[in-house]
Amino acid sequence: MPALFPFAPSSRRRAGRALGALALLALPLAALAQPEAASAAAPAAAALAVDNPYGLAALWAGSDWIAKAVLLMMALMSVGSWYILIVKLLEQARIGRQAREAQASFWSAGSVAQGSAALSAGSPFRFIAESALEATRKHEGLLGQIDLNEWVTMSLQRAIDRVGSRLQDGLAFLATVGSTAPFVGLFGTVWGIYHALTAIGVAGQASIDKVAGPVGESLIMTAIGLAVAVPAVLGYNWLVRRNKGAMDEVRAFGADLHAVLLASGPRAGRD
Numbered sequence: 001m002p003a004l005f006p007f008a009p010s011s012r013r014r015a016g017r018a019l020g021a022l023a024l025l026a027l028p029l030a031a032l033a034q035p036e037a038a039s040a041a042a043p044a045a046a047a048l049a050v051d052n053p054y055g056l057a058a059l060w061a062g063s064d065w066i067a068k069a070v071l072l073m074m075a076l077m078s079v080g081s082w083y084i085l086i087v088k089l090l091e092q093a094r095i096g097r098q099a100r101e102a103q104a105s106f107w108s109a110g111s112v113a114q115g116s117a118a119l120s121a122g123s124p125f126r127f128i129a130e131s132a133l134e135a136t137r138k139h140e141g142l143l144g145q146i147d148l149n150e151w152v153t154m155s156l157q158r159a160i161d162r163v164g165s166r167l168q169d170g171l172a173f174l175a176t177v178g179s180t181a182p183f184v185g186l187f188g189t190v191w192g193i194y195h196a197l198t199a200i201g202v203a204g205q206a207s208i209d210k211v212a213g214p215v216g217e218s219l220i221m222t223a224i225g226l227a228v229a230v231p232a233v234l235g236y237n238w239l240v241r242r243n244k245g246a247m248d249e250v251r252a253f254g255a256d257l258h259a260v261l262l263a264s265g266p267r268a269g270r271d
Contacts, residue, residue: 070188070221074228077177077184081232084170085239091167092242098123099249106253112260124163125253131159132261152261156254163250167243171236178233185225192218 102125109115112133119126135155136148196215 066191067188067217067221070184070191071224074181074184074188074224077181077232078228081174081177081228081235084173085231085235088170088239092239092246095124095167095246095249098125099246099253101125102253107256112257124166124250127163128156128159128250128254129257132156132257136261149262152258156258160247160250160254164243164247167246171239171243174232174236174239178229178236181229181232182225185221185223185228188221188225189218192216192221 098120101123102119105118106115106125106129109118112129116126116129116133119129132152132155135152192215195217
């Protein structure tokens with residue numbers, strides 16, 4: 001066996017020296033790879049720390065005065081719509097309570113004047129009763145030539161119309177917002193597309209980083225316009241329906257009061 005492999009020990013020594021040289025060369029390469037990996041990870045961490053350049057804050061910061069005016073206008077429309085919705089709901093709830101109060105206390109009174117005094121101040125039912133009493137007191141002189149039935153009917157109708165007009169306050173604003181807010185948002189959309197086309201023309205190429213901001217601005221304007229208009233339209237329709245129910249209560253009270261005043265005659269205003 002030794003005669004068959006006369007060079008085996010020397011070959012093993014040369015192989016060991018070659019492996020050692022390779023290990024020495026690998027150490028500097030590994031040391032260089034670690035800074036490169038760290039430098040590659042640093043931009044990724046920095047990218048995570050950067051805020052979204054296409055958010056609402058970036059939209060406001062990067063908008064010109066026209067876009068900001070459009071945003072402020074739609075914000076005022078939204079705030080005004082929600083304010084009117086809340087106020088009108090509270091007002092209609094109060095009228096419902098006052099209608100129940102009138103049913104419970106007015107008709108059991110000894111006279112129209114006593115029933116009117118029993119109602120709470122600011123109640124539309126009290127206002128109608130006092131208007132009817134005032135009409136019967138003024139039915140004299142030239143007005144006395146008018147038939148009492150017609151005179152009381154006209155006085156009650158005027159009072160009921162004033163209550164209905166008071167209930168309609170604010171609904172015109174909701175209707176205006178519901179019909180114009182989408183077009184205000186559309187104007188913002190057109191203005192954003194104009195900026196996108198301008199950016200493309202200046203850059204000379206339609207790269208995504210040049211058009212993403214203006215196009216995103218235009219889409220946000222459209223979304224805000226719809227978000228302002230839809231609650232205003234739904235709130236308007238809902239309030240109109242609730243006003244109809246409240247006015248039915250007021251008209252029914254006025255019709256019953258009209259019958260009572262005609263039965264009492266002129267003395268109703270002196271009781």
